[in-house]
Amino acid sequence: MPSPSLPAGRTTYLPGDDIARETAALSELVGRGMTVALGDGFGAPREVFRELSLAAARHGDVRLVLGWMPVAARGLDFAAFADVRTYLPGWGLRAMTESGQVNAASVRLSAMPAMLHGPWRPGLLVTTLVEVPGGYAFGTEVSWQRAAIAAGARVAAIVSRRAPHADAGRPLPAGQVIVIGQSHQPPGDLPPAVLGQEHEAIAERIGSLIVPNARLQVGPSPVATALLRRLRVPVRLDTGILPEAVVDLDRRGLLVGDPVATYLAGGPALYDWADGRPLLHPVEYTHDLGRLSADPLFAVNTAVEIDLDGQVNVEGTATSFVGGVGGHPDYAVAATRSIGGLSIIAVPSAHKGRAVLVPSLSRPVSTPAHDVDIVVTERGLADLRGLTRQERRAALAGLWGR
Numbered sequence: 001m002p003s004p005s006l007p008a009g010r011t012t013y014l015p016g017d018d019i020a021r022e023t024a025a026l027s028e029l030v031g032r033g034m035t036v037a038l039g040d041g042f043g044a045p046r047e048v049f050r051e052l053s054l055a056a057a058r059h060g061d062v063r064l065v066l067g068w069m070p071v072a073a074r075g076l077d078f079a080a081f082a083d084v085r086t087y088l089p090g091w092g093l094r095a096m097t098e099s100g101q102v103n104a105a106s107v108r109l110s111a112m113p114a115m116l117h118g119p120w121r122p123g124l125l126v127t128t129l130v131e132v133p134g135g136y137a138f139g140t141e142v143s144w145q146r147a148a149i150a151a152g153a154r155v156a157a158i159v160s161r162r163a164p165h166a167d168a169g170r171p172l173p174a175g176q177v178i179v180i181g182q183s184h185q186p187p188g189d190l191p192p193a194v195l196g197q198e199h200e201a202i203a204e205r206i207g208s209l210i211v212p213n214a215r216l217q218v219g220p221s222p223v224a225t226a227l228l229r230r231l232r233v234p235v236r237l238d239t240g241i242l243p244e245a246v247v248d249l250d251r252r253g254l255l256v257g258d259p260v261a262t263y264l265a266g267g268p269a270l271y272d273w274a275d276g277r278p279l280l281h282p283v284e285y286t287h288d289l290g291r292l293s294a295d296p297l298f299a300v301n302t303a304v305e306i307d308l309d310g311q312v313n314v315e316g317t318a319t320s321f322v323g324g325v326g327g328h329p330d331y332a333v334a335a336t337r338s339i340g341g342l343s344i345i346a347v348p349s350a351h352k353g354r355a356v357l358v359p360s361l362s363r364p365v366s367t368p369a370h371d372v373d374i375v376v377t378e379r380g381l382a383d384l385r386g387l388t389r390q391e392r393r394a395a396l397a398g399l400w401g402r
């Protein structure tokens with residue numbers, strides 16, 4: 001059902017941080033039978049989680065679409081919604097996914113625009129924006145949110161006074177945005193990675209594979225942090241999530257051009273560095289396979305499990321969720337297609353005493369074996385390119401000393 005009708009160009013602006021005053025504004029916007037998309041990442045509009053839940057509870061049939069939630073969604077009452085869906089049950093949604101309050105769909109990030117134009121089409125996007133000349137822009141993430149708007153969603157926004165302006169796209173015109181409040185709270189922080197000797201050893205091996213001026217994608221992990229700190233050649237960062245280690249890479253003169261990303265994940269140092277830089281793009285651009293594979297791409301990602309054929313599971317163990325498919329398969333296939341690039345899976349050989357190499361995966365395949373070129377652990381590396389299945393099994397078993 002479409003959103004309730006409001007006068008064209010109406011803007012509701014409620015100053016201050018007393019977000020409880022905004023319940024009435026959201027009540028006008030949340031309609032019966034509506035699908036609401038909630039802005040994600042570290043800039044998610046946490047200030048209105050409770051008010052959104054109250055507005056949905058009044059109807060009883062409102063659906064909620066979530067993205068990457070790296071911080072616990074405190075104040076969001078999932079029981080207030082008829083259905084809650086996400087493509088990425090990350091750190092902030094693990095417990096809710098395991099309890100059944102949130103339904104995790106197997107959707108790769110590059111497919112989100114199609115989902116938002118199809119079965120997940122939202123009538124309303126509730127998000128965080130920053131004020132810029134000419135209107136409003138996204139701050140610490142763009143992600144799939146422009147796709148939601150293109151699919152017809154109206155935009156209800158908290159205007160952040162603390163988030164950086166890192167959106168590379170055109171501003172949203174003021175008349176397209178219904179401002180429901182403002183916030184002086186900073187975006188959420190990603191705690192610094194705790195690096196062990198195994199992460200440093202893996203990073204050293206990967207660094208020796210990367211050629212100067214290549215494009216580099218890194219998934220969020222201690223290995224990625226160690227790699228960016230240890231790199232000795234200049235690279236162009238082209239990644240879904242941009243970590244804080246990019247700041248040090250730039251200071252060392254090894255960052256070529258402006259990075260390409262769709263999320264920022266760090267703390268004040270990253271947000272200050274990113275402010276005013278055109279870094280963030282929609283997933284239609286960041287995860288486009290043709291663009292990514294046009295020249296050498298080194299994709300460095302992790303895994304929860306790898307089986308003896310080289311198939312990768314990033315979604316969880318038999319007993320718990322860890323994450324979703326996300327952009328893992330997008331970058332892996334793009335890297336294998338790129339001439340001179342590599343799709344690399346970088347993992348310690350064991351996690352909390354449990355071997356990462358397993359006879360069979362606990363969950364369905366996230367990234368197929370043929371989209372994995374090299375597996376790197378602290379023990380060494382296995383180059384799987386061009387190998388038969390039997391040869392791949394032998395190479396991986398040998399890497400794990402079996």
